[in-house]
Amino acid sequence: MLKRRPRIVDVAKAAGVSPGTVSNVLNRTRPVDDATREKVLTAVARLGYTPDVRAQRLRTGRAATIAILSSMPFAIAAGPSRLGFLMEVAAAAAAVALERGVALVLVPPVEADRAPIEQLDVSGVLVVEPLADDPEVARLRARGIPVVSIGRQSDAPEQPHVDLQSTLTARLMLNHLRAQGSRRTALIIGAQSRNSYRETEAEYDTFIRRHRMPKRLLQLDETAGVAAAHAACLRLLTDDPEIDALCVPVDAFATGALQAANELGRRVPKSLRIVTRYDGLRARESRPQLTAVNLHLDAVAAAAVHLLLDVMAGTTSDVSRTGPPPSLIVRESSQRFDNTSPPG
């Protein structure tokens, strides 16, 4: 005797009232007499009624789902084990979204150039580290879909976002390297126009000017991944052997840099110090382990979800929010050589 799930009219009939009254009881939109409320609630309980979300959404127009997508190329965003920045943010965001009653759809980086999000029925999107002139974001905005980016989007100051505080992050990394004794620091970033690269390079420029270092900057194609960094670093370190520190925000590039250092017989951290930004699998898996930055991605993700939902509801005009300040996680790759093993 498998019956169809009860509808609101069934409850109404059972309680001897109208559907509208049942709705009012359940949503407490208008006052209802205590006696009738009681009747309705018992009927609801007895029938095991739960409202059909599809009908609710059609009527109320409320959002069903938001999506999170990464514009980062597959080789970097996903990596060998498909775990990383994006998934870490996604996990945290999903939990927060669920708390607020919306589902979070995962849109992993795909190699195909056509955007599959076109087919998706989402009413808001989180974008992780968009390009300055991200076509994906442009398309979404053209369709009128609210977008919140994680990390500022350079050429779109009015774009709501959660700031990743890349200037501060860069300062942390660079000052740490100097404090550890490095006197010539090179910067290796992506060639794409991401805001985090811009902020990092600007901070690097300030840094080398203050400390009268020569500018040693590598801008590599993100899509080429580890191999590109490997090759480029071989050249860089050969051309200028006096370089004693590498600031490499992109962790895939850091892996390549480490390979190059090993091949050239440069001991890390003894003769070359390396730091990276994202504290993911790569940073911990590599030998020596890489000093990295705690970006507090769970807090950032939570802030982003709240901002997006607020924007969608029109209850905020915030353009920028921020998580806790980033902090350094010091590991072996950047320690002074008189102190190679981690404390404690």
Added chain:
Amino acid sequence: MLKRRPRIVDVAKAAGVSPGTVSNVLNRTRPVDDATREKVLTAVARLGYTPDVRAQRLRTGRAATIAILSSMPFAIAAGPSRLGFLMEVAAAAAAVALERGVALVLVPPVEADRAPIEQLDVSGVLVVEPLADDPEVARLRARGIPVVSIGRQSDAPEQPHVDLQSTLTARLMLNHLRAQGSRRTALIIGAQSRNSYRETEAEYDTFIRRHRMPKRLLQLDETAGVAAAHAACLRLLTDDPEIDALCVPVDAFATGALQAANELGRRVPKSLRIVTRYDGLRARESRPQLTAVNLHLDAVAAAAVHLLLDVMAGTTSDVSRTGPPPSLIVRESSQRFDNTSPPG
């Protein structure tokens, strides 16, 4: 001049036809004259019409959305860095789902007891390693929502699933330990009634009978995580110092076991060998790195998505599918002591 998004009647009006015809064109449900089809399509293009999914879902009862959820307790499934088994499967599943035109909603383990999936509008669910009598799965099935589990569900043989081949996995781990020279192997699994534990224990029983080992079995509460394994292993290794190998499928437990070994002055792998199952962050991060099993989760995830969509479409009666056979990833934690460094 921000206009409301066009509805199907707007398109119909613009094309000089009825809404039903527009629907027929868009869904190719019934034949439509080529000339009218053309008119409709141009109108759709000109107005930029996209159907309202909320209305579609209410009418059709379908949702082009599936969810992935884990019943694994927070401490183990998510862990300190929120990356793990679930997210790895999720990433792979999301990509495959997208290829087949459905969105994948992430339902991370939450501490709350009531199931948030009730509010979600999904037409199919992937469940990762369900308990034998998983209440979550029962609730879903009661609601008539198709479920595919990743990993067999013990007490529900008719439940469609992708087999994780736990018997084979257990055999791999146990035989490897013996091949490396271990003569007394203990097994540490969860106390919950997951199928992988059952299969593993059964295989362990066969193994110790064949090799005339005493049974050394620990069944620990998953929710207690690393600390529980730590405490229990201290006792186990003290009570029976002749144990020279630990088979610890749950990676959080393996971390705890390693801590215990260190405190007792047991060198790994010199005097104690440890292997675990899931090759995640923990396995690679720990020192020494843990021998683990390549479960081919991306292939498993893909198979699961395809099976679920097939079940939803009613185009299959398969109850079980399977990925590639698991293979061992040998690392330092289980090497013979005459061969401590991994092969070059």
Added chain:
DNA sequence: TGAATTCATTAAATCGATTTAATGCGGCAA
């Protein structure tokens, strides 16, 4: 030529809720 049949198309019903407009009733003031 007239009836039967096909075919594209349209009008109307439907999905299941929420929300607006209408109703009926009791209390209160004039």
Added chain:
DNA sequence: TTGCCGCATTAAATCGATTTAATGAATTCA
């Protein structure tokens, strides 16, 4: 007593699509 107001409740409209039943024109067959 009549009229007005407030209140709880109900009837009906609505959200925007899909699908069924109805329509009408064109075609076939006797």
